[in-house]
Structure formats: structure tokens, C-alpha cells
Amino acid sequence: MTLLDLKWIRENEEEVRLMLEHRGANFPLDELLKLDAVRREKLTAVEALKARRNDGSKLVGSLKREGKDASALLDELRKLDEEIGNLDAEVSSIQGKIDELLLQIPNRVHASVPVGRDEEENVVVRTWGDPPNFDFEPKPHWDLGTTLDIMDFERGVSLAQSRFTVLKGMGARMERALIQFMLDLHTTEHGYVEIEPPFLVNTATMRGTGQLPKFAEELYKCADDDLWLIPTAEVPLTNMHAGEILSEDRLPIYYTAYTPCFRREAGSHGRDVRGMLRQHQFDKVELVKICHPEKSYDELERLTRNAEKVLQLLELPYRVICLCSGDMGFAASKTYDIEVWLPSQGKYREISSCSNCEDFQARRINTRFRPRDGGRPRFVHTLNGSGIAIGRCLIAVMENYQRADGSIAVPDALVPYMGGIREIGPLR
RNA sequence: GGUGGGGUGGCCGAGCAGGCUUAAGGCACUCGCCUGCUAAGCGAGUAGAGUGGCAGAAACCGCUCUCGAGGGUUCGAAUCCCUCCCCCACCGCCA
Numbered sequence: 472m473t474l475l476d477l478k479w480i481r482e483n484e485e486e487v488r489l490m491l492e493h494r495g496a497n498f499p500l501d502e503l504l505k506l507d508a509v510r511r512e513k514l515t516a517v518e519a520l521k522a523r524r525n526d527g528s529k530l531v532g533s534l535k536r537e538g539k540d541a542s543a544l545l546d547e548l549r550k551l552d553e554e555i556g557n558l559d560a561e562v563s564s565i566q567g568k569i570d571e572l573l574l575q576i577p578n579r580v581h582a583s584v585p586v587g588r589d590e591e592e593n594v595v596v597r598t599w600g601d602p603p604n605f606d607f608e609p610k611p612h613w614d615l616g617t618t619l620d621i622m623d624f625e626r627g628v629s630l631a632q633s634r635f636t637v638l639k640g641m642g643a644r645m646e647r648a649l650i651q652f653m654l655d656l657h658t659t660e661h662g663y664v665e666i667e668p669p670f671l672v673n674t675a676t677m678r679g680t681g682q683l684p685k686f687a688e689e690l691y692k693c694a695d696d697d698l699w700l701i702p703t704a705e706v707p708l709t710n711m712h713a714g715e716i717l718s719e720d721r722l723p724i725y726y727t728a729y730t731p732c733f734r735r736e737a738g739s740h741g742r743d744v745r746g747m748l749r750q751h752q753f754d755k756v757e758l759v760k761i762c763h764p765e766k767s768y769d770e771l772e773r774l775t776r777n778a779e780k781v782l783q784l785l786e787l788p789y790r791v792i793c794l795c796s797g798d799m800g801f802a803a804s805k806t807y808d809i810e811v812w813l814p815s816q817g818k819y820r821e822i823s824s825c826s827n828c829e830d831f832q833a834r835r836i837n838t839r840f841r842p843r844d845g846g847r848p849r850f851v852h853t854l855n856g857s858g859i860a861i862g863r864c865l866i867a868v869m870e871n872y873q874r875a876d877g878s879i880a881v882p883d884a885l886v887p888y889m890g891g892i893r894e895i896g897p898l899r
Numbered sequence: 900g901g902u903g904g905g906g907u908g909g910c911c912g913a914g915c916a917g918g919c920u921u922a923a924g925g926c927a928c929u930c931g932c933c934u935g936c937u938a939a940g941c942g943a944g945u946a947g948a949g950u951g952g953c954a955g956a957a958a959c960c961g962c963u964c965u966c967g968a969g970g971g972u973u974c975g976a977a978u979c980c981c982u983c984c985c986c987c988a989c990c991g992c993c994a
Contacts, residue, residue: 511951533918
């Protein structure tokens with residue numbers, strides 16, 4: 472990992488302080504700055520000694536070649552070596568502490584983000600469609616799914632745990648149809664390249680997008696291998712060009728992928744326990760962009776619209792909100808959440824989250840581009856968004872398209888993907 | 900899992916009995932010269948990161964580090980030793 476961001480922090484101390492305050496984050500900035508000062512002081516000292524050693528070593532070489540005695544010089548160099556060893560150890564110990572701290576500092580907040588403490592202060596940006604009017608009491612998806620025998624919550628639990636669900640028959644079919652529908656839309660209409668990434672990634676990859684080290688308790692880890700189950704396809708997609716210097720002509724890069732996502736939901740005990748709104752395993756189609764730093768906020772608007780398009784084509788009412796500074800994720804500089812209408816709850820629930828991470832992840836994974844006019848490589852900006860969460864979309868379709876008799880109409884856009892089936896009724 | 904061969908700059912590829920290598924040479928690219936145009940030819944240049952010189956930025960100059968990763972030996976490591984990762988070939992196992 473590069474430490475360029477440290478230089479920026481050093482030079483923009485007050486901005487960092489303000490950001491931490493707006494996020495409500497607890498971070499020992501003074502300690503970091505002090506460590507940085509000490510590190511640079513020691514580094515300068517040890518580098519001067521190394522320069523002397525290098526000169527001396529060369530001299531030894533030429534003395535020996537001429538057959539002269541070099542023992543006095545060798546004694547001196549041996550002493551130098553010891554000093555260097557000690558100082559080096561100090562520097563790397565300080566460096567280790569700095570690296571640890573740097574991994575825990577959240578991303579900067581974009582100027583357009585509302586300052587606020589928690590989700591109460593998020594701002595509604597726009598609303599699309601109208602919640603349907605039912606002349607009967609709309610049922611929650613778990614009732615619909617159980618009655619139609621397309622969702623089996625009990626067997627999900629018996630096979631695995633709570634927060635696992637078995638989809639069956641037309642339920643499984645619609646899950647698959649939604650995946651196909653969304654991938655087709657994003658690849659053919661929106662210009663994304665379809666990727667099928669690994670569903671397990673190593674620690675370095677997990678660290679690159681910011682899941683580690685702070686959020687290890689949210690992840691499933693393999694006991695015998697350095698592998699973690701991905702909590703979102705954002706992780707493998709954003710890491711695709713880790714360590715690379717791309718030519719500017721390759722930007723922007725758009726990737727989309729369908730993957731299952733695995734989350735321990737460690738901090739969510741008791742929330743959304745019924746139904747399949749909050750699962751340990753869920754399907755998602757993800758959108759990722761890797762782009763030029765000056766274009767990233769335009770790209771964020773477009774990416775959000777790309778996700779919204781899914782709901783528009785499915786004719787599901789939704790709204791877009793802009794998260795306030797205190798409610799944003801660790802890696803994001805700006806985030807729009809898309810919330811879909813759920814009739815059984817009478818409210819909007821998150822179905823997509825679209826973020827611009829600016830260069831936060833790019834620094835961690837070291838993805839840069841070489842500017843067209845030459846010059847030093849610069850960090851790219853990375854963006855990600857759900858395009859969209861499949862399980863929650865299935866729920867939204869079921870609840871919004873339910874009829875009085877408990878059957879479910881298939882949205883027109885989905886009919887071709889359902890083999891022409893227009894409604895899901897009770898199994899005969 | 901076993902055996903053997905590898906991992907060097909944007910790419911190819913030498914170096915691997917430790918010190919005249921500040922990583923040879925080639926390709927590609929950039930600039931200049933030459934030239935009706937193009938090609939060829941000639942000349943020069945072309946990695947990244949950290950840090951210092953400046954109050955700061957750019958430019959420039961210096962130093963340190965980087966030859967898959969991390970340790971070790973040594974005054975000195977691309978070169979020797981150890982561990983790990985990855986690639987290739989064959990064998991075993993396997994959807």
C-alpha cells in the first residue's frame with residue numbers, strides 16, 4: 472500500500488479533523504501526525520547512514536581489486552551496519568503503527584454531502600412512481616411465499632441457520648429471471664462488461680476495498696485458507712486492476728457481475744428477522760466503475776440512474792436518498808441509497824447503495840492511470856452500486872404485484888425471462 | 900499432493916562461480932536531425948515509491964528503497980541460504 476494519503480493528511484490536517492467530526496468517527500489523528508514526524512526524522516538519519524555504507528562498500532570493492540588492505544574500513548562499516556540495523560528496526564516499527572492507523576481512517580466526505588449524525592438526517596433526492604393502492608390488506612412476502620409454496624423458511628433454517636431461505640419452483644425461477652434481466656440490461660443498454668469473479672477472495676483483496684481490518688466480524692472466513700466469502704461483488708470487481716498502471720485511454724472501465732453475497736449480520740440481531748429481507752446469503756447484481764478522478768461525480772449520477780432503471784422497467788415505486796455524513800460507509804465519499812416501496816411495511820426499504828469512493832480504495836489497491844499528456848501516474852476513482860439486490864427485488868415484486876387471491880402478477884419486463892409466464896398462482 | 904523448470908523495467912530478454920551493472924541488448928514509445936510523403940537511417944530520452952533541499956506548490960537537484968513476497972548471510976545480494984506465493988510441464992486425485 473502506498474502512503475501518499477499520509478502526505479495529504481499531513482498537509483490538510485484541519486480538513487481531516489472536520490471530516491472526522493462530521494462522520495462522528497473516533498480517530499487518534501494527533502497520534503498519527505506525531506508518529507509521522509518521528510518516522511521522517513529517523514528515516515532521514517538512517518538514509519544518510521546507508522548512503523555512507525554504500526559509498527564505503529564500493530570503496531572496499533575497489534581496494535580489494537587493487538590488492539590493498541581494507542580491514543580498517545571494514546571495521547568501520549561493521550559498526551555502521553549495527554547502527555543502521557537499530558535505526559531500521561525503529562523505523563519499521565513506527566511504520567507498522569502508522570500503517571495500522573491509516574487503515575482505520577475513513578474516507579473524506581464530499582462537499583455536496585449533507586452534514587448529519589444518523590439516518591434521520593438523510594435527504595430525499597427524488598421519488599419515482601406511486602405506491603399501489605390495494606382494495607385489500609397487502610400481505611408480507613413471507614405469507615405470500617409460503618402460501619404459494621415458492622419460499623421455504625423452515626428448511627432454510629434446518630439446512631443452515633436462521634436468515635437462510637430456500638426458494639422453490641417459481642420463486643427460484645423468478646430469482647434467476649431477475650439476475651438475467653439485470654445483467655442483460657446493464658451489459659447491452661448501459662455498457663458494462665460482464666464478469667464472473669471468484670466468490671472467495673484473499674485478505675489483501677478484502678483489505679483493498681476497506682472491508683478489512685475494520686469489519687472482519689461481518690465476514691465469513693475459511694478456517695484453513697487465506698480466503699473469505701465476499702460480502703459483495705464490489706470486492707473482486709474493484710480489485711480487478713490492483714497494482715496496475717492503466718493507460719488513460721482505457722478509462723472509464725465499467726464492470727457488472729452477478730454473485731451471491733455472504734454477510735454475518737453480526738450487529739443486526741433482532742432486526743428484520745422474518746422473511747428474506749436480511750439474509751446471510753443473498754444474490755446481487757453489482758455495478759463497478761473505475762474512472763478518471765475528474766469524472767467520478769458525473770459517473771456516480773449515471774451509475775445511480777443505471778440502477779434506478781431496473782426498478783423503472785419493473786415498475787416498482789422507489790425513492791433516492793443522499794446519505795448524510797454520519798450515516799455513510801467507511802470507504803464512501805458520497806452515497807445514494809435507492810429505496811423500494813414495500814407495501815406490507817408501508818415504507819421504503821434499501822435495495823441499492825451507490826457510492827463514489829474517490830481514490831480511497833484506489834490507494835489501498837494501488838490502481839493508477841498514466842495521464843494522456845504524460846507525467847506521473849495518478850490514482851483512479853472507484854465507484855460501486857447494487858444494480859440491484861436480487862432477493863429484495865424479488866420481495867418487492869411479490870408484494871407490489873400481489874392480488875387479492877394471493878397470486879402474483881409477473882411484471883411485463885420479466886415475462887420473457889420467465890418463459891412467457893404471466894402470473895404465479897398456487898401450485899396444483 | 901509429488902517431481903522438475905521458471906518469475907528481471909511498458910513488452911521481450913541477458914546477467915545468477917556476490918563488488919567496473921548507476922540492470923546489457925532488442926522492441927515499443929517520445930523528442931530532435933535528415934527527407935517531395937511514408938519507410939529506413941542518425942542522435943537523445945523514457946519505471947515506481949519514499950524522503951530531503953524551498954515557508955508552501957511546480958520544476959530541478961540529492962539520497963534511500965524496489966529484479967514474485969518476506970526473512971537471513973555479508974562491509975556489499977538480481978546473484979548465496981530459508982520460508983511462502985504464483986506460472987509452466989509431467990504424475991496422482993477430482994466436477
